[in-house]
Amino acid sequence: MLSLGLTFDTAAGARAGAGLVGPNAVIQLGAALRAAPGLAGAAERVFARAGCTRLLASAPDAMIDEAIPARLFAALWRELPSAQAAAIAHQAGHRTGAYVLAHRIPAPARWALRRLPPFLAARLLLQAIRRNAWTFAGSGLCRVTPGAPATITISRNPLAMPGGVWHVGVFECLFRALVNEGTQIGHAADVVAGGRDCRFTIDWRG
Structure with missing residues (x-):
């Protein structure tokens, strides 16, 4: 079976359930804020409000x-109107997905996935996402279900937000680049003890 070699962002000693996520959740948010037209100084305000100014000056x-x-992400929604906050978080997710594509998936795997039938490419990508889910789900529990559409569920998602837009951006970028450029991502969330359960539908048929 094809091995994707998809590792996302990892570090020695990190493990599933450890409450750790990849640094791009921070890095790409700062980049998206700084690139947004008409939002000069927004990155500094959001990071300061979250008590993370040092991470803007020196990326993790x-x-x-x-x-x-x-x-x-909470500071983003407090600092900006909801529509702007959602757009920035979605763009940060896309940027994170683009980083994964460029740096965490070997070129031969990208080449092979793009030439497989979409149903098989989607299944393999879902398997890789499940294996590495702790890098974007932290202490949350991630489950994937192949199908048409497929689903990705993150129980007690530590990065839950309105519309799940950061994760939507990540998944959108990956599936559109590797499976089908017409992939549509949906999101639903339930409030539970300790956080939110987020369910993402992946309609890779376009």
Whole structure:
């Protein structure tokens, strides 16, 4: 069976359930804020409000506590109108997906996935996402269900937000690049004790 070699962002000693996520949850949020037209100084305000100014000046290069991006996303919604906050978080997710594509998936795996039938490419990508889910789900529990559409469920998602837009951006980028450019991502969330359960539908048929 094809091996994707998809590793996302990892660090020595990190493990599933440790409450750690990849640093791109922070890095790409800062980049998306700074690139947004008409939002000069927004990155500095959001990071300051979350108590994370130092991470804007010196980006993390290893796995980080999931509480850090959670605070940043909460500050994003407090600092900006909801529509703007959602657009920035979605763009940050896309940027994270693009980083994964460029740096965490070997070129031969990208080449092979793009040439497989979409149903098989989707199944293999879902398997890789499940194996590495703790890098974007932290202490949350991730389950994947192949199908048409497929689903990705993150129980007690530490990075839950309105519309699940950061994760939507990540999954959208990956599936559109590797499975079908017409892939549509949906999101539903239930409030539970200790957080939110987020369910993402992946309609890779376009």
